[in-house]
Amino acid sequence: MNIETLRKMVEGSVITPDEPGYGAARLALIWNGRKPQRYPQVIVKAANVADVQYAVRYATASGMRLSVRGSGHQFSGIAVQKGVVLDLGEINHIHVDPIARIADVGPAVKNGDAAGICADYGLGFPFGHCASVSLSGYLLGGGFGWNSGQWGVACFSVESVDVVLADGNLYRASATENEEIYWAARGAGPEFFGVVTGYRLRLQPLPRAITSSVFTYPISDAARVERWMNHTMRVVPANVEFTMMQSSAPPPLAHLADKVATGIATVFADTDEEALATLSLIASLAPSGALDIQQNLPTPLETLYAIIDQFFPVGHRYAVDTNWGGPQALDFLSQLAVETAKAPSPKSFALGVVLPMEALSTPMPDAAFSMAGRAFTAVYAIWQDQAEDEANMSWVRSIARKLAPSVIGAYVGEADLDQPNRLEKSYSPEAWARIKALQDKYDPQRIFRSEQSLAGTLKPAA
Template identity: 30%
Template sequence: MAVRSKAHTALAGLREDLAGEVFAPADPGYDEARGGRGALIDRRPAVIARCAHAADVVQAVRFARELDLHIAVRGGGHGLAGSLVDGALLVDLRRMRGVTVDPAAEAVRVEGGATTGDLDRATRPYGLAATGCRNPGAGVAGFVLGGGTGWLDRVFGLAVDDLIGVELVTADAGRTHANADENPELFWALHGGGGNFGVATALTLELHELPEFAAVLLLYPAQSGPDVVRVFREIVRTGPAEVGGAVLHLALGRMLCGALLTYAGREAVLRELAEPLLALPHTAELTGAEARRLLYSTGRRAHWSAECLTDLPDESVDVFCARARDMPVPGGFRHLLLPLGGAAADGPGAYPVPYREASWLVHPFASWADPAGDERALAWVREACAGVRAWRAGAVCLDLIGDEGPQRVRAGYGAGNLLRLRKVKRRYDPDNVFRFNHNVQPI
């Protein structure tokens, strides 16, 4: 009875103290507030704290520690790792979406709940950009702190390479800041270590000049897939770092192969680079934002994974295209092949982001509506990754996987970095409060 009374009193205090909103399971709006990325994950947090600012996050973490509740964190609301946990306190940052651009300094401060779409809309009027996630609905904080590969990584580097500073609420409900001069070891760990060390309430990122950005998506019959991939591969191999994009297989009434070519510059240059793709018989052509929108689809249920490759020989091209033929349809399934390299490979090698040395990334993405399709969809994602493992780099892009076991986590951080990360974890989160992520155990 005393424990229940303590919890009731603490919850009443949290409701009073928070500028944001608090939801318990019996409250109106609870189900809407806990809604995550899809019905495939259905969890019921004990309390949801929808925070309005960093002081709310402090109060929420303090509340959880007093009641010995686990803490899960939701930034932008996308991702497979850890945003909903039964019986935990969910710190929901999605009200904290402020983006403040300093054009003179070519920098931007991004609050913890902002999405890539929020970031792009704020920086575009100044002709500035950061490496943002390919999915505009993804949260900036989780994406950046996990490494961050996007449309601009070949020309500007991985998203985390632009990180200037992080504002953090730690496991003891304290507020701290990390940059190259202040808490430098924590700053190092946040370059790929994700949410292991606290709740990131804001990031400061360096921006780059990007007056123009062009994209074209060409759609082909599915059987043209191997030819399309080989032509795309050659354009990336011989072209400048400003060239990026993806090859993907998708179903739009029928199975299709698409080649999305992006260019950090003028559309006229993009079209010159795309001439070999334009020469292949194609059924449709889309440009600009419309072209990029087809890469991802949303559904009630979703799952995805990724495999980094050292190279892309002809045999791997054939395997990639063959796996696409096994794609379950109907549904919002995508089988993507993404080029890495360029500035992403040339970035700081000391950070715990080992996948920057890979040259290609295979990314099967499944989205569907019917629960009866769960087993088939998950199996297809697993098999799509397994098919290309003969060419895998060994490193993993943690941003693009869920809970796939400790070996994949080790590959995501790099075995040589893990001991150092565990020491930082011991200092800032010795009780492993922030564990619902690609977890680093305190040493």
């Protein structure tokens, strides 16, 4: 198949570097204002599953690598490689069966849109915290989303997937059909060896009284906040999501502190009485000395999404990394606070989450998603001027080095995949070995392997 044949067969569009719109199309593939300096030979904007199959067959026949783009939010820019970029942006169907509590969704459906449609039926799912992120990369990477302490990691609520493999054929994979593909689709992330064109999701009743309390302290009190979080998550139910945000002080508090550590406790409760009882317990354990306290705020999903979105301005430059803390991760979040205070950009921030005991004591299902710990951190460098790239990226990477003794791995959905071992360390050793074996079996030409993946698996020429 040559490029002209591909153009005739694809219902969507095919864009090559010799066309006037190529530059804009390439830049639009990545949400991050910091674009990777990689230039695809072909961009295919798929209109349907058949277009996906044609693009995969073209890449295989041409000996090119193929990268898949859902919404382009992975901060390392892995959606853009040098061969064929397959943009799934138009495959965004969603159908909810409220009786069966099942949603059939396309890969480009956004978290916020899917959550809103499901909520109309009184149903929920551990959709991602960022509304504009598509389900494709989010679910393939595992999906550490809303109410994950109670509902679990999102990929474990995926009933089945429809996948186009390197041979260009469409397969359905589930616990009883094409089980190896299903195993990998739940967490392999950028290491997955196919294109998911549809997900079947198992939904849950949506909590009707989602409520939050917010306690803001000077960042020098981060150790006290961390101890509070650790103790609290041992005594509250699994439907509590407790996050420490380390950031510049918001304008109303800027006269009191430069940087703050904010404890945000959200209860995914079914009744106001349940929410108030849990939040009252959390408040009773809070350390003294808060700069500001806002308690018992109704925070339905649309409110939670609006709060999150304000911290991720469109068009800015981003560098991000994540860490899972292991059993020895003592003072994990307070260590992070020391480094957050040094951020070169006032827009940068870090998040720390302590998981509930119930979630930690439940073994994970057997799947490619295999890396998790007692605490989780995500560091976000956010800036505007390209001249500040080195300072901000160095800040993120210095934190990874300093936290390394307490870290057992990374979360692939937001890991700094351009750094050595970050990709491999996003999985258990056993899962990583199995992923590599399945890649060899289902993608022998390596058309789905990114530069980051190949850098970690290919030996240099003698």
